[in-house]
Amino acid sequence: MKFVIAVIKPFKLDEVREALSSIGVDALTATEVKGYGRQKGQTEIYRGAEYNIQFLPKIKLEIAVPDDMADRVMEVIQAAANTGKIGDGKIFVLDLENAMRIRTQETGENAL
Amino acid sequence: MNKMNAWLRGCAPVAAFAVAMGGASALAADAAPPPPPAIDTGDTAWMLISTALVLMMTIPGLGLFYAGMVRKKNVLATLMQSFAICCIMTVVWMVVGYSLTFTSGNAFIGGLSRVMLNGMGAGISKGSDVAFTMAAGTSAATTMTIPESVWMTFQMTFAIITPALIAGAFAERMKFSALCVFTIVWSLLVYVPVAHWVWGPDGWVAAKIGAIDFAGGTVVHINAGIAGLVAALVIGRRKGYGHDDMSPYNLTYAIIGASLLWVGWFGFNAGSAGGANGRAGMAMATTQIAAAAAGVAWMCAEWIKTGKPTVLGIISGAVGGLVAITPAAGFVLPGGALAIGLIAGVVCFWGATGLKHMMGYDDSLDAFGVHGIGGIVGALLTGVFAYGPLSATDASPDGVSGSFAQFLAQAESVGVTIVWCAVVTFVILKLVDLTIGLRVSPDEEMEGLDMALHGERINS
Numbered sequence: 367m368k369f370v371i372a373v374i375k376p377f378k379l380d381e382v383r384e385a386l387s388s389i390g391v392d393a394l395t396a397t398e399v400k401g402y403g404r405q406k407g408q409t410e411i412y413r414g415a416e417y418n419i420q421f422l423p424k425i426k427l428e429i430a431v432p433d434d435m436a437d438r439v440m441e442v443i444q445a446a447a448n449t450g451k452i453g454d455g456k457i458f459v460l461d462l463e464n465a466m467r468i469r470t471q472e473t474g475e476n477a478l
Numbered sequence: 479m480n481k482m483n484a485w486l487r488g489c490a491p492v493a494a495f496a497v498a499m500g501g502a503s504a505l506a507a508d509a510a511p512p513p514p515p516a517i518d519t520g521d522t523a524w525m526l527i528s529t530a531l532v533l534m535m536t537i538p539g540l541g542l543f544y545a546g547m548v549r550k551k552n553v554l555a556t557l558m559q560s561f562a563i564c565c566i567m568t569v570v571w572m573v574v575g576y577s578l579t580f581t582s583g584n585a586f587i588g589g590l591s592r593v594m595l596n597g598m599g600a601g602i603s604k605g606s607d608v609a610f611t612m613a614a615g616t617s618a619a620t621t622m623t624i625p626e627s628v629w630m631t632f633q634m635t636f637a638i639i640t641p642a643l644i645a646g647a648f649a650e651r652m653k654f655s656a657l658c659v660f661t662i663v664w665s666l667l668v669y670v671p672v673a674h675w676v677w678g679p680d681g682w683v684a685a686k687i688g689a690i691d692f693a694g695g696t697v698v699h700i701n702a703g704i705a706g707l708v709a710a711l712v713i714g715r716r717k718g719y720g721h722d723d724m725s726p727y728n729l730t731y732a733i734i735g736a737s738l739l740w741v742g743w744f745g746f747n748a749g750s751a752g753g754a755n756g757r758a759g760m761a762m763a764t765t766q767i768a769a770a771a772a773g774v775a776w777m778c779a780e781w782i783k784t785g786k787p788t789v790l791g792i793i794s795g796a797v798g799g800l801v802a803i804t805p806a807a808g809f810v811l812p813g814g815a816l817a818i819g820l821i822a823g824v825v826c827f828w829g830a831t832g833l834k835h836m837m838g839y840d841d842s843l844d845a846f847g848v849h850g851i852g853g854i855v856g857a858l859l860t861g862v863f864a865y866g867p868l869s870a871t872d873a874s875p876d877g878v879s880g881s882f883a884q885f886l887a888q889a890e891s892v893g894v895t896i897v898w899c900a901v902v903t904f905v906i907l908k909l910v911d912l913t914i915g916l917r918v919s920p921d922e923e924m925e926g927l928d929m930a931l932h933g934e935r936i937n938s
């Protein structure tokens with residue numbers, strides 16, 4: 367099993383979720399996060415007071431998938447979240463040792 | 479305002495004439511006493527509505543306007559300031575504030591005849607009331623067309639919003655206990671005397687200087703603005719000012735608050751005509767025009783200077799325009815209102831951005847930058863754009879027109895207000911600081927006033 371972590375722009379969340387649904391991924395966790403990277407921050411001005419906001423809002427997705435789906439999930443997220451501009455985010459894929467569905471105690475891929 | 483200045487100056491000879499006539503008729507016969515003056519139901523209806531509109535300016539209007547500009551950890555504490563001041567000032571006004579402002583005493587302070595609103599029910603019979611005669615029995619007697627209960631409550635809402643405006647200057651760091659004490663003492667030592675000088679039956683700013691202030695440019699806005707500036711200087715900058723992110727938590731609150739202020743301001747300005755009449759109508763028109771013009775002016779100034787027209791900018795400009803038209807509303811025509819609005823928008827933009835950063839004080843929500851600066855601009859320009867026939871009466875057929883002499887009178891009243899307010903506010907703040915302390919501890923300031931002072935937060 368693989369554990370996919372994707373950090374994306376917040377307004378891309380719905381498109382990414384729909385794209386993942388269309389290839390059969392029907393479970394994921396989304397978290398509102400703040401991040402810092404090549405996009406750097408942005409300057410906000412309130413009545414002349416300038417604030418250089420370093421951390422920008424992003425959405426972090428966490429998806430557990432069977433091994434054979436990992437590459438496809440990565441492609442689908444990349445296609446849906448891409449705007450071509452700096453700050454689109456990143457996708458990480460990790461090995462996942464085990465999983466359990468709490469209600470039924472199923473483990474491994476049966477729990478996904 | 480029509481309330482007092484024009485009436486006082488216009489009515490004094492009339493009152494003297496009435497006294498002379500009264501003396502003559504008393505000699506003639508002990509005829510039946512003259513019927514008490516009747517109330518006008520139309521005027522009374524409008525003043526009831528205006529009173530509610532002005533109250534809405536403070537709760538929730540000003541509360542939301544300010545709360546939207548602070549950080550998330552201080553939103554409730556900021557709303558609490560407006561709400562608590564509303565409650566405290568109502569009691570202060572009832573107990574002694576009204577009497578010291580609107581009964582005759584001397585040129586500097588009113589009398590004690592209405593302490594605890596004593597005698598407020600004297601004219602009531604069968605559920606009806608007589609019209610209010612301010613300073614009855616004196617040469618400054620002024621008869622209105624509404625009951626005194628309405629006049630007293632209308633004025634109460636002005637006494638409420640003025641200290642609430644100051645809170646913008648020391649937002650996010652003042653102790654709540656200090657705020658409560660400061661509000662009571664400041665209202666009695668600064669607001670009440672200045673209101674008496676300008677609007678009271680025998681106040682000296684109206685009588686001696688001849689300055690005009692329709693709805694409270696000096697009494698409310700310059701007073702609050704200067705007190706805010708002094709408070710920002712005495713209490714010092716917020717921890718982290720200049721390098722921490724102090725961006726507003728939710729500007730949606732601020733735009734709702736500014737919009738409520740705008741709507742409520744029709745009660746503030748058109749209500750200051752004292753009745754439902756032509757002057758109230760013109761005050762409403764000039765209020766709308768000046769607010770809009772100032773919003774446009776601030777937006778354009780900011781757009782040119784920084785490249786983006788901001789939401790906070792346009793609402794700040796509109797509030798600045800409302801402040802500036804306040805002393806002028808019943809004295810100027812729409813053209814003058816447009817000019818006052820455009821000038822105020824640009825000058826307040828400079829006050830809240832350029833001046834503040836140049837001087838380095840932390841007037842957190844620009845109580846001085848918007849209310850102080852806007853109030854001064856409006857008070858001065860009232861002396862330029864005043865249109866005589868609006869304030870003309872039988873006794874004073876020319877009314878007050880814009881002139882260099884009137885401009886100087888306006889400047890003098892502004893100067894008097896600034897000096898009294900600045901000195902007394904400074905002394906009060908120092909005394910409060912020495913006794914109970916003005917400022918929360920650094921830890922409490924970091925934690926946020928919502929939890930530290932009130933034990934609550936806006937959401938979990």
